Amino acid sequence: MPLLGRAREVTDARRVWRPYLTIALVLGLLGWQLYVTGGACRTDAPTLMRFGARKANLGFPQAPWRLFASVFLHQGWWHMLSNLIVLGVWGACLEKVLGRLEVLALFLLAGFWGSLFSDLYGPSVLALGASGAVFAMVSAVLVLSLLARDWPQWEGDAQRWLSVSLAALALNVVSAAGFSSLIQGARLD
Numbered sequence: 001m002p003l004l005g006r007a008r009e010v011t012d013a014r015r016v017w018r019p020y021l022t023i024a025l026v027l028g029l030l031g032w033q034l035y036v037t038g039g040a041c042r043t044d045a046p047t048l049m050r051f052g053a054r055k056a057n058l059g060f061p062q063a064p065w066r067l068f069a070s071v072f073l074h075q076g077w078w079h080m081l082s083n084l085i086v087l088g089v090w091g092a093c094l095e096k097v098l099g100r101l102e103v104l105a106l107f108l109l110a111g112f113w114g115s116l117f118s119d120l121y122g123p124s125v126l127a128l129g130a131s132g133a134v135f136a137m138v139s140a141v142l143v144l145s146l147l148a149r150d151w152p153q154w155e156g157d158a159q160r161w162l163s164v165s166l167a168a169l170a171l172n173v174v175s176a177a178g179f180s181s182l183i184q185g186a187r188l189d
Helices: 002-014 020-037 045-051 066-072 077-097 100-121 131-147 158-182
Strands: none
Touching: 020 045, 020 066, 020 077, 020 100, 066 100, 077 100, 077 131, 077 158, 100 131, 131 158
16 A cells, blocks of 8 residues: 555656646637637727627626626737737746636636726726736736745745736836827827
């Protein structure tokens, strides 16, 4: 019997951790976007509205389901790919450090609250995308790398994640400010 127990230890030590939830979220978002757009990945506003994009008087409180549905839609390839890259990198980090259920809860709750905040305080434009959810993940990694850098799950990577997360948040702020000044009259959500 002790030999069998030793074999299990060796097998467990060789097991490689994989971010299955993050992979499922990335593939799910990509697949849903391709379904909604018919494979083109970019579509018109009426189609996006039919599948859950938000607009003034079509979010909270009139159609609360749109607060979740809009998180799974994207305007085009660049919008979607930028969110998927951030989700893939930071989601995998969080999944390893926190766990799958916690990452799923963070993604869904942050997406919901981002949509709600956008509905209440944002401009009156077509609103969609997972940006609120994925940048909540960047913020969570940033906070965890500051507060929990001694966790064994980090394996000494807390400082690296701190600097990368700060850079990602700064890039997001700078690009949003830059885009709104480049596009005259732009109302970015």
